[in-house]
Amino acid sequence: MTDFIQGLFAERIGGGSFGKDTKIYKFEKIKRAKAEARKNHPTTELLDFGVGEPDEMAPSVVVEALKIECAKTENRGYSDNGIQELKNAAAEYMASVYGVPGIDPEKEVIHSIGSKCALAMLPDAFINQGDVTLMTVPGYPIMATHTEWNGGRTVKVPLLEENGFLPDLDSIDKEDLKKAKLFYLNYPNNPTGAVANAEFFKKVVEFAKANEIIVVHDAAYAALAYDGKPLSFLSVEGAKDVGVELHSFSKAFNMTGWRLAFMAGNAKVVGAFAHVKDNCDSGQFIAIQKAGTYAMKHHELTDKIVAKYKRRLKLMVDALTTAGFKAAMPGGSFYLYVKAPKGTAKGIVFETAEDVSEYLIKQGLISTVPWDDTGRYLRFAATFAAKDTEDEVRVIEEMGKRIKALEFIF
Numbered sequence: 001m002t003d004f005i006q007g008l009f010a011e012r013i014g015g016g017s018f019g020k021d022t023k024i025y026k027f028e029k030i031k032r033a034k035a036e037a038r039k040n041h042p043t044t045e046l047l048d049f050g051v052g053e054p055d056e057m058a059p060s061v062v063v064e065a066l067k068i069e070c071a072k073t074e075n076r077g078y079s080d081n082g083i084q085e086l087k088n089a090a091a092e093y094m095a096s097v098y099g100v101p102g103i104d105p106e107k108e109v110i111h112s113i114g115s116k117c118a119l120a121m122l123p124d125a126f127i128n129q130g131d132v133t134l135m136t137v138p139g140y141p142i143m144a145t146h147t148e149w150n151g152g153r154t155v156k157v158p159l160l161e162e163n164g165f166l167p168d169l170d171s172i173d174k175e176d177l178k179k180a181k182l183f184y185l186n187y188p189n190n191p192t193g194a195v196a197n198a199e200f201f202k203k204v205v206e207f208a209k210a211n212e213i214i215v216v217h218d219a220a221y222a223a224l225a226y227d228g229k230p231l232s233f234l235s236v237e238g239a240k241d242v243g244v245e246l247h248s249f250s251k252a253f254n255m256t257g258w259r260l261a262f263m264a265g266n267a268k269v270v271g272a273f274a275h276v277k278d279n280c281d282s283g284q285f286i287a288i289q290k291a292g293t294y295a296m297k298h299h300e301l302t303d304k305i306v307a308k309y310k311r312r313l314k315l316m317v318d319a320l321t322t323a324g325f326k327a328a329m330p331g332g333s334f335y336l337y338v339k340a341p342k343g344t345a346k347g348i349v350f351e352t353a354e355d356v357s358e359y360l361i362k363q364g365l366i367s368t369v370p371w372d373d374t375g376r377y378l379r380f381a382a383t384f385a386a387k388d389t390e391d392e393v394r395v396i397e398e399m400g401k402r403i404k405a406l407e408f409i410f
Contacts, residue, residue: 012149026354026370033361041365047399049316049380050367052190052335054254059301062253065294069287079283081274082111082262086289086296090247090262093296097223098232100264107267108240110274111292113284114259115220115248118273119143121280122182122216125272127152132180136167138191138373140218143184155180158374165194165337169207177211183243185233186218188225188332191371191379195225195331201236208242214269215243221333223252223302226310230332234265244269251334252302253295260284260292309334312382312392319400320380324408334383340376341408353377364402 009018024032030050038046057063069075087105094100103109112118119142127133129151135144137156144154155176159165167185185204187196208215217233225231233245244265249255263270283289295301313329316336320327325338340353350356353370356378360366369379386392 026357029354029358030361030367030369033358034367037361037365040362044365045398046361046365046367047384047395047402048367049382049384049399050369051383052369052379052381053256053383054251054305054334055383055385056254056305058254058258059295059304061298062255062291062295062301066287066291069290072287075286075290077286079111079286079289081278082283083286083289083293086111086262086293089293089296090264093247093299094232094234094264097299098230098235100232100234103234103264104267108270109262109264110270110277111284111289112246112261112263112273112277113281114250115218115246115261116142117259117277117281118246118261118263119184119216119218120146121276122269122273123147123150123152124276125269126181126214130179132176134172134176134180134183134213136185136189138371138377139184139186140190143182143216147182153179156373159189159192159194160374165189165192166196166200169203177213180211180213183208183213183215184218185215186220187231187233188221188330190221190333191335191369191377192337193330193333193335195227196231196233198231198236201231201233201239204233205236205238205242209238213242214266215239217243217245219245220248221251222247223299224306224309224334225332226306226313226329227331240265242266244273249292249295252299252305253292254305255292255295258288258291260288309382311389312384312396315393315396316380316382316399319396320403323400323403324410325403326410334381336380336382337371337377338380339410340370340378341410343409345407345409350376360403360406364406366399366402 087109090109091103091105094103123146127147127150131152133147133154135154136159147154157167222230233239244263246263249260317327327338340356343349353372353376357368357370371377386395
């Protein structure tokens with residue numbers, strides 16, 4: 001029988017070649033290298049600093065809130081574009097945590113089944129054939145993928161260390177700006193850990209107004225700030241005129257896998273997203289939305305999470321610095337982003353950060369995430385598994401000892 005299905009795949013996912021690509025992408029390489037390392041060293045602990053998600057459950061009070069709401073008959077149905085209770089709480093949360101008053105919960109807030117869904121759907125609302133989305137790199141590629149699936153084009157805006165990992169707005173090609181509709185930003189940044197300040201956000205607002213571009217600020221790590229009060233893009237005057245901000249519950253409240261986020265900001269952008277969303281899903285389970293509402297009303301829960309990552313990151317900075325890396329405390333997120341070594345004292349030369357990552361896994365049983373977009377860097381996450389604070393110290397000291405033994409050259 002002829003396999004006609006192979007000829008029916010859309011070009012956006014590879015057309016007739018879908019499923020036949022033999023290229024191995026970096027996360028698959030990491031997965032394979034970890035499996036090989038565990039097989040070759042079954043009695044040695046693999047230290048995993050590559051996982052980009054919290055290592056703990058959501059706070060017990062939030063879990064309990066979910067249990068209670070799950071048992072209520074009124075929460076059994078579809079929520080479509082979300083419950084008003086969550087929208088009200090989100091507006092209050094933005095005011096109390098980020099100093100952004102005046103968000104209209106009726107028109108300027110909407111929930112999403114995680115930030116990923118929102119980033120995937122926004123291009124459906126704005127991108128036509130030939131339109132451009134500006135994307136900072138390195139970064140989270142979801143909006144770029146869906147821009148291209150809509151016939152648009154992605155223009156990569158590099159985040160360079162010499163610029164504090166902030167995009168150089170003046171470097172963007174003028175012809176690209178004429179076609180640009182969306183500009184994706186993410187601060188505190190994944191993977192660099194960099195934070196933006198109010199002055200930069202003011203420049204972004206001016207830039208967006210001058211070029212008539214919508215700003216989409218992915219604030220997934222906004223609550224994880226180590227140098228003072230968390231900063232929202234929407235706290236800057238005029239920001240709501242040009243964009244929206246996405247807030248995830250995964251990082252701020254350890255609600256990973258619960259798939260809950262909210263978008264706040266420009267009413268027209270929120271409305272357009274709501275229209276697309278209404279044709280894609282029927283809303284997150286109401287009980288999860290109510291648990292998220294509880295979390296926002298008790299946002300002090302995030303304080304303990306922030307303290308934990310800050311403690312771990314400081315220890316990691318010390319260990320990596322002692323081992324030869326140039327490491328510094330990030331302004332936010334739970335990542336350390338460090339330049340990858342060039343080789344080892346034994347004469348091994350690394351061409352890419354991926355080479356270093358693979359070597360670290362196989363020789364040191366330490367997992368990281370490599371980035372080669374704008375230089376060669378490794379990302380160490382503070383979300384490794386540890387039983388308690390004493391075990392945190394043990395894991396980090398063991399990591400430092402193993403790296404030192406590899407005799408890297410920088």
